[in-house]
């Protein structure tokens with residue numbers, strides 16, 4: 407992990423995933439594919455976690471816009487997307503086609519928003535690419551920028567979920583054959599996430615395992631591999647819902 411740099415790491419990874427395919431496909435592959443169906447699942451997730459049309463949502467690690475696109479058709483309030491890959495930001499901005507939507511390249515682990523200004527901060531498949539101390543710093547920032555009553559929705563990989571093991575096994579195989587650093591896929595335990603959240607001041611409202619569909623869907627979603635979610639969906643990763651409590 408010597409010299410790990412999340413910007414450099416994800417930019418190289420995105421480049422590798424997008425090699426040999428056209429621009430649109432590269433923009434989807436760089437955020438793990440399933441652009442339209444996963445965007446709908448993430449949208450229904452933030453809605454079921456309390457997002458309203460007049461809210462201000464901050465999408466940390468917005469990528470090329472999987473969630474931005476459905477939000478652009480719904481949101482009347484503010485949107486801020488942050489990412490480390492400039493091409494992703496440009497793609498998301500173009501697809502959203504909303505002059506009022508803001509996009510910013512990540513500057514360190516800060517969130518460029520006023521304290522107590524946001525209703526929701528989401529991290530989808532982002533802390534999976536950061537060191538634990540970096541995720542903690544981002545969650546501290548989320549706490550700062552949220553209004554009391556505001557919420558974090560954060561997805562993560564964990565050993566408790568059997569389907570997440572495939573990601574770990576790939577890393578093990580890589581390490582078996584090479585000591586060169588590959589891409590970081592970081593796991594977090596539920597207890598760990600809960601402890602970070604409580605230390606920062608959040609209340610943990612819920613943690614859902616990513617292996618079982620739990621998101622109420624507004625319409626059926628068909629994934630690229632043919633799987634169909636009729637009534638409830640999952641992003642695959644587990645999800646934590648954290649609340650910044652009102653002051654006494």
Ligand SMILES: C[S@@+](CC[C@H](N)C(=O)[O-])C[C@H]1O[C@@H](n2cnc3c(N)ncnc32)[C@H](O)[C@@H]1O
Nearest residue numbers: 412416437467468469472489490491512530531
């Ligand atoms: C797997 S993609 C998910 C993108 C998007 N959240 C989605 O679900 O479609 C992970 C994203 O996190 C971004 N990322 C990685 N490190 C980051 C950081 N420190 N700050 C902000 N974004 C970061 C990557 O550039 C990438 O777009």
